[in-house]
Amino acid sequence: MANAGSSRQAAWEFYGTELKNRREAAKMTQQELGRKVFVSGGYIGQFEQAIRKPQLDVAARIDEVLQTDGFFERMCRQLINKSPYAEYFAAAAELESLATKLCDFAPTLVPGLLQTAPYARAVTLAMNPFISEEDVEGKVTARIDRAHILRRPSAPVYWAIVHENVLRTPVGGSATMAGQLDHIVALARERIVLPLVIPYQAGAYALLTGMVTLMEFEDAPPTAYTEAVYSGNLLDDPALVKQVQAAYDLLRASALPQEASLTLIESAAEDHRRCARTT
Template sequence: MGRGAWARQAAWEFFGLELKRRREAAGLTQGELGRRVFVSGGYIGQFEQAIRKPQKDVAGRIDEALQTDGFFERMWRKLIADSPYADYFAAVAELEVPATRICQFAPTVVPGLLQPAEYARAVTLATNPFVSEDYVEEKVTSRMERARILKDATRPEYWAILHENVLRVPVGGPAVMAWQLDHIAALARERTVLLTVVPCEVGAYASMAGMLQLMEFDDAPPTAYTETSFSGTLLDDPAVVKRVQRAYDLLRVAALSPEASLAMVESAAEDYRRCPSTT
């Protein structure tokens, strides 16, 4: 974990300690405060231990329940503003840490959790051609730090469905793509990720959704996240999350088997290695 990540974690730990102190001063148990802000008592405990971070509306309700004059919402805004991620994604990155299962569908670009540094650099430069080298390094480093959850002993169960287009578009050139696909294949063989690919030939199934992400937790309801090129939406309404889950299930039905998917990834990597530009 880099210095910036350590600083953010320390700040969230302070948030949790302050929440516990003010909750106890108000004479409330975790369960009592949870009922007032419409989350479980276990959720409050996770906030206090900095295992999980609240969403903005929950931070606002905590202020109302504890009569803290906007303290927790202001601190939430500051911590999200200091995040290396885009505003609309910062809360998602925080939620990935305590998640017990993460399910993603990527229609065009390799998901961040599966990107090695060179691919992450190529994606960053493609969408930000005039930024400084420091900016690029910060984005790449934060993405590598985020992917560390897949190496933890308590790593989440991770499912990834890729559209075949993800394999065919040479982001960063053939050499970078060969490296990227070898990396994905290695994670699949290690059973770090359950990988499947939706082939182009299935048609409408592959175009029915943009980027999707579902997250499950031990002591909290599931959440979903959808993203377009320049915005994203974190969803926690049970009815909406259920609709996202259905979309993901339909994509899973349309995908190749894990064995056939791995073979396609490895074949694509070999094709890139044969390109003259890799030498």
């Protein structure tokens, strides 16, 4: 997996070098190209340095402006297809690794960055019951590898809001679930994540369906990612992102305070442990 990641990064660096070469050959500045493809000049600079990866529609517009006969769109598609993640999530995964702040909301499952290997395996098999063992291991490894960003020196500030449903559903069985919740508590005690829980008694809450991630960056505007059934959507329109941020603030207001949330997570873990002992 590490070799594959290095190879993919090298390919993105080649992509960026080619973009810079073709842009300069067209005698355009980063700002000029950015205006023509509806992104900032700073974004073009980040594409060229392989700091940020363009979405397919941006790559297609770059081809049109630079008259490169689909080169950048084709290469972008090839690199996304080589990602260990689902196509609809690949771009979001790249952005996630660059974020300075991440805010997750999960109504039904533990967020991917917090999942243990047994939990991730149970989720993978539930969604892909006929998958080969090799593919299961590949998907689980890719998911666990994502969490490395939480322990790097430049780790993002990370909030995770979950509904109490997430704590009570015994994904993978009671023992697996107890271990999963213990893992979240341990990360919280290490101050790696700040988890909050929306309890059943909160009733209706903002963002009623679907997983949501808000991402903030050092030198780029914030982005929101929403996920539905086998589909994902990156939102970078400032007005839409602002709406999602406001909804996330309402989620915080519906959630239990930090210590009360941890107490509920620990209590749910103990309930699962007791259930595991009796089965």
